[in-house]
Amino acid sequence: VQWFSQPRTTPLALPTWFTSQYRYLDISALAQWAGWQLRAERGTLQITTPASAITGLRQGRQDWGDRVVVDLERPAPWRVVEENEGFTVAIDAAINPAILQSFVSTSGNRLRSLSVSANGNQTILRVSVPSGTRPYVWTLPDPSRVVIDVRGDAMVPRNIAWAPGIRWQQQYVNVGPKRFPVVSLAVNLRQPNVAVRPLLTNPGSATGISPLITMAQRWQVAAAINSGYFNRNNQLPLGAIRQDSKWVSGPILGRGAIAWNNQGNILIGRLSLQDTLITSNGQQFPVPYFNTGYVGAGVSVYSPDWGPTYTAILDNEVAIPVQADRVVRQQSLGAAGQGAIAIPPDGYLIVVRAYSEALQALPPGTGVARRTATIPSDFDRFPQIVGAGPLLVKNRQIVLNAQAEQFSPAFSQQSAARSVIGTTAEGTLIMAAIHSRADGPGPTLQEAAQIMVQLGAIDALNLDGGSSTSLYLSGQLVNRAPRTAARVHNGIGVFIQPGF
Numbered sequence: 001v002q003w004f005s006q007p008r009t010t011p012l013a014l015p016t017w018f019t020s021q022y023r024y025l026d027i028s029a030l031a032q033w034a035g036w037q038l039r040a041e042r043g044t045l046q047i048t049t050p051a052s053a054i055t056g057l058r059q060g061r062q063d064w065g066d067r068v069v070v071d072l073e074r075p076a077p078w079r080v081v082e083e084n085e086g087f088t089v090a091i092d093a094a095i096n097p098a099i100l101q102s103f104v105s106t107s108g109n110r111l112r113s114l115s116v117s118a119n120g121n122q123t124i125l126r127v128s129v130p131s132g133t134r135p136y137v138w139t140l141p142d143p144s145r146v147v148i149d150v151r152g153d154a155m156v157p158r159n160i161a162w163a164p165g166i167r168w169q170q171q172y173v174n175v176g177p178k179r180f181p182v183v184s185l186a187v188n189l190r191q192p193n194v195a196v197r198p199l200l201t202n203p204g205s206a207t208g209i210s211p212l213i214t215m216a217q218r219w220q221v222a223a224a225i226n227s228g229y230f231n232r233n234n235q236l237p238l239g240a241i242r243q244d245s246k247w248v249s250g251p252i253l254g255r256g257a258i259a260w261n262n263q264g265n266i267l268i269g270r271l272s273l274q275d276t277l278i279t280s281n282g283q284q285f286p287v288p289y290f291n292t293g294y295v296g297a298g299v300s301v302y303s304p305d306w307g308p309t310y311t312a313i314l315d316n317e318v319a320i321p322v323q324a325d326r327v328v329r330q331q332s333l334g335a336a337g338q339g340a341i342a343i344p345p346d347g348y349l350i351v352v353r354a355y356s357e358a359l360q361a362l363p364p365g366t367g368v369a370r371r372t373a374t375i376p377s378d379f380d381r382f383p384q385i386v387g388a389g390p391l392l393v394k395n396r397q398i399v400l401n402a403q404a405e406q407f408s409p410a411f412s413q414q415s416a417a418r419s420v421i422g423t424t425a426e427g428t429l430i431m432a433a434i435h436s437r438a439d440g441p442g443p444t445l446q447e448a449a450q451i452m453v454q455l456g457a458i459d460a461l462n463l464d465g466g467s468s469t470s471l472y473l474s475g476q477l478v479n480r481a482p483r484t485a486a487r488v489h490n491g492i493g494v495f496i497q498p499g500f
Contacts, residue, residue, distance in 0.1 A: 165191030236293025240387030
């Protein structure tokens with residue numbers, strides 16, 4: 001730990017311990033050294049620090065950006081709040097009015113503006129920077145200083161064995177002359193007491209979106225990454241989600257997916273589901289849409305794993321409950337977003353859209369059966385599956401073909417933040433968040449694939465990205481400020497079992 005100290009000459013090595021969700025740090029020695037007073041009150045740790053004051057303030061240009069140095073009478077806590085095009089640093093130290101009046105801020109290489117204000121015994125620095133620029137705030141001793149660096153490559157490299165089976169890494173990866181910040185978690189699925197499962201915003205229902213932090217804390221996971229696509233308007237999934245062998249959402253468009261089991265086996269590839277309805281008189285109807293918010297004309301099926309009810313996605317749908325392999329009735333649902341109907345807990349619901357032949361073949365009392373199979377069939381033996389796409393890497397080769405997975409040309413060509421998941425030759429799972437290059441946009445899909453190869457992935461899959469890109473570890477997002485992250489529908493969570 002660095003706290004107004006020199007890590008190389010005066011390291012602060014503090015004890016840690018783990019629970020199923022969090023890593024705890026014993027700050028007793030640090031508190032004693034720094035003169036803090038600690039008091040526990042109703043589950044909250046109250047920390048009182050000695051009063052401090054700002055004795056100097058200066059700003060300067062650097063080759064890589066700008067630096068602001070705050071001189072302190074003695075060490076003082078600070079807090080950084082990031083926004084889209086700026087950040088605020090609040091330091092628990094009073095500033096002399098004379099210093100405040102004499103300080104004149106100028107724009108810098110990256111720093112657009114800097115304002116300083118007093119708020120009682122606290123000093124507030126508000127910094128405006130271009131989008132994508134992040135601060136690196138650190139400290140120095142003798143005299144005590146808070147240093148604020150404004151630069152395009154502010155991410156601090158890390159390689160931390162966070163818990164048995166989980167390693168937290170932060171590094172810059174070069175693709176030609178471009179340099180991308182990559183935050184990743186390496187998860188050993190063969191480590192005892194480590195398990196990975198798909199996460200949903202609302203357990204027991206396919207509907208809903210929430211911040212990944214909220215989802216992770218609800219499921220009590222140690223780590224998580226956002227995963228599959230969804231419709232932000234109706235908050236329904238658009239891709240495969242198989243949780244504990246139950247299809248919460250079916251695969252679509254033959255897109256890429258990742259599957260795994262409790263033995264640490266992982267499969268990444270393109271996935272389809274062949275689903276057919278067969279009536280008692282031998283008529284067959286393909287089911288291109290199973291438990292999904294991606295719909296069109298034809299036949300859909302919704303099972304109880306979708307949730308207790310189904311609400312119309314398009315206008316003029318006809319719902320057909322099936323119980324004991326027999327049609328119960330036909331019911332028109334009316335306008336989209338209305339007409340909720342119960343899904344039989346011991347059967348399923350057929351939804352017909354603009355397909356009169358299917359309606360004529362499924363009157364009440366008709367016997368009906370389903371025949372389903374995954375393509376390739378290897379996917380069917382995995383209890384956990386999440387789909388997204390496109391597939392990036394297979395057998396160490398970049399196999400990116402967004403058109404084959406029916407992604408639009410605009411999506412295929414854009415540069416954006418990326419969430420990516422992959423596996424190494426040793427079977428380690430890589431959960432990575434890749435953000436904007438220094439002084440440029442985020443990676444393209446091709447660049448994301450190249451980065452994953454450099455990280456050691458033999459197979460890799462692109463997940464939902466852009467504002468959805470979120471990597472969670474122990475109560476926080478480690479790749480971005482939480483307020484800049486969008487709500488998501490689903491994720492992939494890492495559980496640490498008690499007693500590891």
